[in-house]
Amino acid sequence: MGPSDITAVADTEAPAEPEQTPARRRPLTVILVCVLAVAALVIAGTTGWLIGSSSSAPATVTESSVDAGFARDMSTHHTQAIEMANYARDYSSDPSIKILARDIETQQYFQLGEMQGWLDVWNLSRSSSEPVMGWMNGHEQLTSDGLMPGMATPAEVNKLETLTGKALDIYFLQLMLRHHQGGLPMAQYAAAHATQPYVRLLASKMVEAQSREIIQMEQLLREHGASPLPAPPTTH
Amino acid sequence: MAQRKSTSSRPSAKAGTSKTRSGRGSTTPTARPESKRPSNAQRPAPPRKPGKSIVNQKQRPWGLITAAVLVVVFAAVVVTYAVTRTSKQTNPYKQPALADATKISGVTYRVEPNHNHVQGAIKYDASPPVGGNHSQYWVDCTGTVYPNAIANENAVHGLEHGAVWIAYRPGLPKADVDALAKYVSGQDRMFMSPYPGLKSNISLQSWGYQLFLDSPTDPRIQQFINALRYNPKTTPEYGADCSQPTFKAHPSTFGNPLWAPAT
Numbered sequence: 442m443g444p445s446d447i448t449a450v451a452d453t454e455a456p457a458e459p460e461q462t463p464a465r466r467r468p469l470t471v472i473l474v475c476v477l478a479v480a481a482l483v484i485a486g487t488t489g490w491l492i493g494s495s496s497s498a499p500a501t502v503t504e505s506s507v508d509a510g511f512a513r514d515m516s517t518h519h520t521q522a523i524e525m526a527n528y529a530r531d532y533s534s535d536p537s538i539k540i541l542a543r544d545i546e547t548q549q550y551f552q553l554g555e556m557q558g559w560l561d562v563w564n565l566s567r568s569s570s571e572p573v574m575g576w577m578n579g580h581e582q583l584t585s586d587g588l589m590p591g592m593a594t595p596a597e598v599n600k601l602e603t604l605t606g607k608a609l610d611i612y613f614l615q616l617m618l619r620h621h622q623g624g625l626p627m628a629q630y631a632a633a634h635a636t637q638p639y640v641r642l643l644a645s646k647m648v649e650a651q652s653r654e655i656i657q658m659e660q661l662l663r664e665h666g667a668s669p670l671p672a673p674p675t676t677h
Numbered sequence: 678m679a680q681r682k683s684t685s686s687r688p689s690a691k692a693g694t695s696k697t698r699s700g701r702g703s704t705t706p707t708a709r710p711e712s713k714r715p716s717n718a719q720r721p722a723p724p725r726k727p728g729k730s731i732v733n734q735k736q737r738p739w740g741l742i743t744a745a746v747l748v749v750v751f752a753a754v755v756v757t758y759a760v761t762r763t764s765k766q767t768n769p770y771k772q773p774a775l776a777d778a779t780k781i782s783g784v785t786y787r788v789e790p791n792h793n794h795v796q797g798a799i800k801y802d803a804s805p806p807v808g809g810n811h812s813q814y815w816v817d818c819t820g821t822v823y824p825n826a827i828a829n830e831n832a833v834h835g836l837e838h839g840a841v842w843i844a845y846r847p848g849l850p851k852a853d854v855d856a857l858a859k860y861v862s863g864q865d866r867m868f869m870s871p872y873p874g875l876k877s878n879i880s881l882q883s884w885g886y887q888l889f890l891d892s893p894t895d896p897r898i899q900q901f902i903n904a905l906r907y908n909p910k911t912t913p914e915y916g917a918d919c920s921q922p923t924f925k926a927h928p929s930t931f932g933n934p935l936w937a938p939a940t
Contacts, residue, residue: 470738476745480752487755491762536937540813544917551916632769641769642910649770649792649913657794657813 510576511631529613590673591623623673777904817925823870830934844872856893884912
């Protein structure tokens, strides 16, 4: 069937186009094979990379991961903010300080609960032998007191909890501002490097919320005629 | 297939070089071996080529073409998927709109990048507002039904804490207001108030999201609440407290935001 049709076509049309299509088959075939090969390479490469990148968001979060380090260290960091805010909320007589303190306290309590929930689900303990801040890979250092960046010393917290009136408001703003300044790079690092999307999401929310609160506390300090404490050193 | 043809073609081509013109078309594969010897038969060579090429034109490698097209399309799909996936992964600060919310007919979403605490009246980009700068003093949003209109500046801070705000046109029949209150009463992260000049009977707000509708029995109300109450993906301060007993007892009024508890 086929061959006879082709014969007819070939016989009648052969003289019509004598030189237009010399040896076309091979270039077309070669091009097609090349396209196939390149496309196959692209698929293989992309798929391999996708598999690689999805395995970087593993179902299990390891002891030494950014996720676990962030959840543990930010929990510690949050706990101190909650304690300071708790005191200011109860003992300040300035409504703006009380409102700010409650805003920070309740927000960080909620986030603390979320982070503790992750550790439970990951089957990891609250404490660990991993070095504090080790998950940040040198991007932020402990203070000379061995504390996380921005953390108040026990003496500073004790001092805060003896104050009232304007002295309390100013010292609370100073300690909490420095606390946020130290915590911000931790949250930024986790937002960029954590393996789990929900960890990156919460970390990004902390960055958003705390950077606004930094602005607010700087403004409140100016209104109180006071200056911030020296900001924690940054290694960025 | 291809192997058979080429092997069977060779003998015929070799055997009858003189026959080439007539035999050429009958069995296509003969073309190949012939073309390799244009030096042997100089004259037959030129006319041979057009005949051969036309035969080949009719026999384009459709299988190969189809395969190439399919594979290229597949590659494009894979690459597109990879690109969209990673762009989602690598920017935690830019969350896409929640599909659960935007799939509800009529729901709009706008990015609200501002959320500073600002004293005094604030101009908003939506009415009722769905986000933006606001008073430091948030509305009580623990399932609170306000009988009178409240200030945008306090309400927006409630949205920032993940609340859904049901607003309704003043003068809505009491039965409708009561029906709306059933979505709110006793539900944390919910509050409701009349809203002067509302363009529909009812509107729902969550940080970034809005829906205008007219009937309190519209099923989209519950769908909106289900998708957005607490609003964990979008609001910048998901989880902060909704309780504000002093505001509940002494709420702000429309156009007159409170910066701190009224005494």
